[in-house]
Amino acid sequence: MKVLGIETSCDETGVAVYDTALSGAAGLRAHAVYSQIALHAEYGGVVPELASRDHVRKLLPLVRQTLAEAGLGVRDIDGVAYTAGPGLVGALLVGAGMARSLAWALDKPAIGVHHMEGHLLAPLMEDADPIHGRPEPPFVALLVSGGHTQLVAVDAIGQYQLLGETLDDAAGEAFDKTAKLMGLPYPGGPQLAALAETGTPGAYRFSRPMTDRPGLDFSFSGLKTQVLLAWRDSDQSERTRADIARGFEDAVVDTLAIKCTRALALRQAQDERCNTLVVAGGVGANKRLRAKLAENAAQHGGRVCFPRPALCTDNGAMIAFAGALRLQAGQHDDAQVQVTPRWDMATLAPVARESGM
Ligand code: ATP
Ligand code: MG
Ligand code: FE
Helix, strand or coil: CEEEEEECCCCEEEEEEEECCCCHHHHEEEEEEEECHHHHHCCCCCCHHHHHHHHHHHHHHHHHHHHHHHCCCHHHCCEEEEEEECCCHHHHHHHHHHHHHHHHHHCCCEEEEEHHHHHHHHHHHCCCECCCECCCCCEEEEEECCCCEEEEEEEECCEEEEEEEECCCCHHHHHHHHHHHCCCCCCCHHHHHHHHCCCCCCCCCCCCCCCCCCCCCECCHHHHHHHHHHHHCCCCCHHHHHHHHHHHHHHHHHHHHHHHHHHHHHHHHHCCCCCEEEEECHHHHCHHHHHHHHHHHHHHCCEEECCCHHHCCCCCHHHHHHHHHHHHCCCCCCCCCCCCCCCCHHHCCCCCCCCCC
16 A cells, blocks of 8 residues: 655655555655755744745645655555644645545545654654564653653554653753754754764753652753853853753753653553663654663663654654554545644554554
C-alpha cells in the first residue's frame, strides 16, 4: 500500500510517500520538507496566518515533486494521510483540505493522523536493528519537540498513556527562548546546541528542575530565567555564550535522562519486557541527548531508539507511516474536512498491526 503523507501543522510543509510493501527505511519512497523559517524569522516566531498562506502556496508543488521523486503518478497512491491535529487550525485545514480532495478525486481512503503519534512512530520506520529488531510495544516514548515534552507509556500501537509532561515550556521551546535571550537568531534551538559543542562543560551549572522530587513531570521555564540572569551578569563574550549554552544543554539533557530512567524503571516493575525507550520530536536530533540516553541504556541493559535527525523534526514521512499503519488496519475517516487543533493522544484508537512493517 502506497500512502501519501501530508504535514502542515505548523511552519513546515512536509510531503512523503511510504510504501508498506517495502519494510523499514526502504518503504520511504520519497520525502520532502519545505520550511517556512525565513518567512517567520523577522517576527521572531510563527505567524499563523502567514503559515497557512504559505502552505497553500507550497503544498501542491511539493506533492508533485515528491511523487515524481518516488517515480509514481498520482493514481498509484492507495491512500492519503494528513496531520489533523494538534497544531494551528488554519495550517491544519490547508493540509486536510488538500488531502481530502485528492482522496475523494482518486476514490481512495484518507485518514487524519495525530501529529504526536507521527513523531512517536517515526523511529519504527527506520531499518530494524540487526540484533534487537524493530522496537515493539511495550515501550516508553519520550516526545521532545517545540510544543511538547511528554513521557508516554506505549502498550500497543495507538494505545498511549501519558506518564508525565511539562508544566510550562516544552524542551524545544526552552532551547528556542534561551537562544533568543542570548541574541541568537530565530529559531535558535539547533544553533544553541551547535554553540554548546564549543562550550566548556561545568563552566556554568544550572539546576535539573523537578528531579529532586518524585514524579515524571517537567518544568523548563525556570531554567530559562537562570540563563537570563547568568547572561545578564556576564561579560557577554562569545566564549561565555558558548559556556552558558553548554551549561543549559547539559541541564536539559540530564533532566530528560533522569526522568526517562525513572519512567522505564516504573514500567519495568509492571512489565519486565518494557526496557526500551523510543525518542522522537525535534529535540531528539540533539547530539548530546542521543549520546546520554544511549549511555544510560547501555548502563541499564536497556535499549534506546531514535529516528534519523531529519525525521525528528516535522516531516511528511512520519505522517505517511503512521497513516499507513492505520489505513492498513482498515481505519479511515469520513469524507469531511475536519481538524482537531487540541487533541489528547490518549483518546486515539489502538491499531491492530499487520506483520512485516
Ligand atoms: P510539536 O511537534 O510539539 O507540535 P514542533 O512540530 O514545532 O512542535 P518539532 O518540529 O518536532 O516541533 O521540533 C522543533 C523543535 O526542536 C524546536 O524547538 C527546535 O529548537 C528543536 N530542535 C531541533 N533541533 C535541535 C537540536 N539539535 N537541539 C535542541 N533542540 C533542537
Ligand atoms: Mg517547525
Ligand atoms: Fe512536531
